[in-house]
Amino acid sequence: MVSAVEVRNISMAFGANQVLSGVDLTIDKGQTTALLGANGAGKSTLIKILSGVYSSFTGEILIDGKVVTIDSPTTAKSAGIETVHQRIDEGVIPGLTVAENLLFEKIVSGEIPRAVSLKTIVNEAEKIAEALDLNWNRSKLRNDVYELGIAEQQMLILARTLSRSPKLLILDEPTSALSVAESQNLFRFIKNLEAQGIAILYVSHKLSELEQIAKKLVVMRDGKIRNEQSAPFSWDLALKEMLGQQELGERDNFKQVQGTSVTLKLNNVQLFKESAPLNLEIKKKEVTGIIGLLGAGKTELAKVIYGADELISGSMDLEGQSYKPAHPADAVIKDIYLVPEDRAADSMIPNWSISHTATLPFMGDFSARGIIKKLAEGIRGKELVQDLKVVTTSHEAFVDSLSGGNQQKVIVGRWLQSKPKLMILDEPFRGVDIGARRDISKRVRDLAATDVAVLVLASDVDEILDVADRIIVLVEGKVVMDVKAGETSKDKIVNKMSEVA
Amino acid sequence: MNIGKLNATNGFDLRDFIVKYGFILVTVILFVWFASTEPTFRMQNTLFSMLKFTSVVAITGLGVTLTMVVGGLDLSVGAIAGLSVTLSAMTMVIYAQTGAVALVVVLLGGALVGLFNAFLIVVLKIPDLLATLATMFTIMGLKLVPVDGQSVSSGLILRDGSVAPGKFTPGFLLIDRAYLGPVPLPVAIFFFLAFVVWIFLTKTRWGRVMYAIGSNPEAARLAGVRVQRYRALAYALSGVFASIGGLILSSRIGQGDISAGNSLLLDAVAVSLVGTSVLGMARPNAWGTTLGAVLIGIVITGLTIKGFPYYAQDVVKGLVLLTALIFSFTLSRRKSRFVPAV
Known part of the structure; x- marks a missing residue:
């Protein structure tokens, strides 16, 4: 294999805090290298050095065997390193249409003349969208970019980056906001790029994705590279190196319990204007796990119960009494709490x-x-x-x-x-390392055991299986499966999730 | 800008030191310089008159600070203070009421305008700066209607040809002229209000919540905070503070000068912004605003004694503000999030 980018002896410190020490890394052409590490292992710092955000590091970066200076995002880009960051809102330009966003670089560079009509831009954008298999029609391309959902915004940023044919493409948790189908779409792009000889550095906490896409695995901990493997990977070894001394052990084999009385009852609640009415009983003493793809209505459900969004239609009963929260404060008074999806923003x-x-x-x-x-x-x-x-x-x-x-x-x-009556956790494990995830899961299970109803919403099946007693699959605002966790399997759940409503 | 933030060094950091203590240092140095070169500056009288002169701006600035804490900015404070001057004059001169009645009318007027701002911002969802700008113009014009655009002083000829029956009462004039021991009453009010705002913002739950709203309103809402009520409260309080400033101003002028309060807005916003840079807090705070007002008071009094022309004052105020903004935005490592976007 020929190396596309080589990193030699890179170290960096923030004050007294040594975040990277002597990192050597070779990223090969035409394949995907996975970067794994708990939060704080130094992954982000390394990525930011490669993408030119940080310049005060020591060590060398080589591209195609030649030492290059990367001291700003511009020099990184001209050296052929493109980065797609986790934060989606930093990548789209509000106020512009989807098409203009898609072609933004070309408009800025003058490749597309400034005075051109929106029609021409939409025509161009339509070609790109078609080539990348994005199912976006003309009216969608004419919309303001903020009318796209978060997953589609992510796809837009990716599409824009991919259209520049970089030498190295860094993807930082690219699927954290994508549905399974969209992730598969992304993986198809990646395979395409590999075939063109582009090197990919892929950062994710989702092992199943890494297994599927990566040929090489690099594990970081405490600013150093601890383990390098080629496919097929030993995940046991990788996770042990990633978590350090901490023993990984088996999945916590918790005792499944069954809820007793009903805490919250949803009667014909509509999550979207056009969706079917939803009837659901959330019981105390058990952890109810709701799984669904993006757009299935998980966050909408959480926010409606918490009084943060208006109820479109239907009603709710809390312990037999009518419950109509008009503001999160109304929910908090009734001891209904929410851990929102987006930590930084919410x-x-x-x-x-x-x-x-x-x-x-x-x-x-x-x-x-x-x-x-x-x-x-x-x-x-x-x-x-x-x-x-x-x-x-x-x-x-x-x-x-x-x-x-x-x-x-x-x-x-x-x-x-x-003490909550009902605790709602929306994607509680996003961007959370495995150690912390276990601690939180355990605490949440302990909570349910003290007579509390717990509702966990996530799009990752493993995360839900790790914590829930009862599993509900949501598709486009509708319940398509509602079973005890012990009576189902990952395959069955994934099957139901991909059902077309 | 982000890149600059990363060049942290160990040990003593000049930049941190400047950000934290720069403003206090500048204040002290200027004070010492004026005091050592100008004997009159040293006199207790001068000091108190300087603070007295500053008190209107400072009190109004404290109100602005409250709105900045919730992530807004009240641009109508100068107009409210001006309205207060006219209202007090009308109450006493035209309607021949007592000073106490004038005081109540003025405070109610300020609170009402503040609530009107809150209505525009919270209910009609107009961005803070634009809403209060509209209010500013509206009340600047509206206050002239009942007085036919004239300043109100005793002996004013009314529309029907009669002479206005009342005058500024001696009691009302005392607001600006009385002393508490050696301390002029406006200075006492200023420090009392600064203390109250300090307690409110740093020691009470309401102040804490208001800071949360200013930093991340959605996170505050999802923590169960009734964000809009607090924003409304901030604007109502800002209106009241501006009207207290207006009361003192009115008592000082002793007539319903229609141009009173016109320059107050910029000064009050400036001292609040200067205040964000004090001690490197990078957020609006009561003592910062107080110190900002005192600093500008010192500079202007000092320069006046030194014989600089009046128009030099605005240049100096501008430079002081600019320096403070550099402390807050350029030098501070903390991200300042307390300036509303339009």
């Missing part, structure tokens, strides 16, 4: 400590005549850190300074201080 306040983040929903309990009880708040922060084993220097540390898994622990943990 949960975290920048530069807020763990303690402050923990007490925000319950300020009333942490104040007397309006004055905040500092002492109680500090104690609560410490408790949370202990209870969920949050890895941090102190309970006064900023939540944004923690790794993704620990951030999520704080967000989940803050709702556990007051």
Whole structure:
């Protein structure tokens, strides 16, 4: 194999914090190299060095055997390194149409003249969309880019990057917002690019994807490369290296339980304007897992129950009483809590400590005549850190300074201080390393055991199987399967998920 | 800009030091310089008159600070203060009411305009800057209607040819002229309100929640915070603070000057913005605003004593603001998120 990009002895530190030490990495042409590591292992730093975001590192980068200087995103791009970052909103340009976004680089570079009509641009864009198998018609291409769903925005960014034929394409958790079918679409693109001799560096937490797409696996921990393998991979070994001393063990074999009385009843609730009415009973003492692809209505369901979105039609009963939340505050008063899907956008306040983040929903309990009880708040922060084993220097540390898994622990943990009636977790394991995922799963199961109804929504089957007693598959706002977890299998679930409604 | 943030070094960091203490240092140095070169500057009287002069801007700025905390910015404060001057004059001069009645009318007026802002922003969903800009123009014009565009002072000839029956009451004039011990009343009010806002923002649940809203309104909403109520509260309070500033101003001028308050908006916004840079907080805060107001007071008093012309004041204010913005946005490592987008 010929190497496309070679990284030699790269080190980098943020102040006293050594984030990369002596990393050597060879990324071969025409194949996919997977990069695996827990949060904080140094993956992101390495990617940012390659894409020119960080310039204060030591070591060399070679492209096609020649040393190159990469000190800005522009030099990275001209050297042939393209990066698709996890954050989708940073990639699309609001206010422009889908077609203009698709052709943005060409418009900026002048390849497409500025004064050209939208019709011409749409014509061009239609060709690209067709070539890439994006099923986008002309009226869709004329829409404002924000009318696309998150998955389609992701596809747009990918399509734009791929159209530049890079030497190395870095994909940072590219499927975190994609459905299974869309991921398969992406993998087809990747195979295509491999055939053209493009090297791919693929970062993901989803082992099944890596198994499917990668020929080479590189495992990082604490800023160093710990393990390199060629396919077929030993995942056991890779995960042990990734998690360090921590023993991986088997999937937690929890005792499946069955819910007792009904906590929340949904009567003919419509999640989308055109979708079928949904009837559902969520019971206490069990973890209800809802699986569905993107657009199946998981987040919509969570937000309707939490009062964050308006109910289109139908009604809800909470413990036999009519329940009509008009605002999340109404849900919180009834002890219904939500851990939202997008941590950075919907949960975290920048530069807020763990303690402050923990007490925000319950300020009333942490104040007397309006004055905040500092002492109680500090104690609560410490408790949370202990209870969920949050890895941090102190309970006064900023939540944004923690790794993704620990951030999520704080967000989940803050709702556990007051006993919930119904706890909703929307994609609680996204961007969360395996260690943290186990801790959160266990805590959530313990919670259900204390007479609480727990609702977990995710698109990853393994994540749901790891935590749920009852499994519900949602397709386009409709329940297509509702069984005890013990009575089904991964294959059956995936089958149901891909059902066309 | 992100790249610059990464060049952290160990140990003493000049940039961090400047961001944290730069403003306080500048204030102290200027103070020492004026005090050592100008004997009059050293006198207690000058100090208090400087603070007194600053108090209107400072109190109005404290209100602006509250709206900045929830991620907004109230551009109508100068107009509210101006409205307060006219309202107080009308109440006492035209309607011959007591100073106490004027005080109540003014505070109610401020609160009403604040609530109107809140209505525009929260219910009609108009962006903060645009809504308060519209309010500003509206009330600047509206206040002139009942007084036919004239300043209101005793002896004013009314539309029907009669002479206005009342005058500014001695009690009302005392607002600006009275002392609490050695401290002029406006200065006492200023420091009292600064203290109250400080307690409110840093020690109470409401202040905490307001900061959450300013930093990430959606995260606050999903934590069960009734975001819109707090935003409404901030604008109502801002209206009240501006009307308190207007009361002092009115008492100081002693007549319903129609141009009063016109320059107040820029000064009040400036001191709030200057305040965000104090101690490297990179967020609006009560002591920052206070210090910002005092600093501008020191500079202007000092320059006036040194004989600089009046128009130099605006240049200096502009430079002070610019320096503060550089501290907050260019030098600070914290991301400042407290400026509303239009």
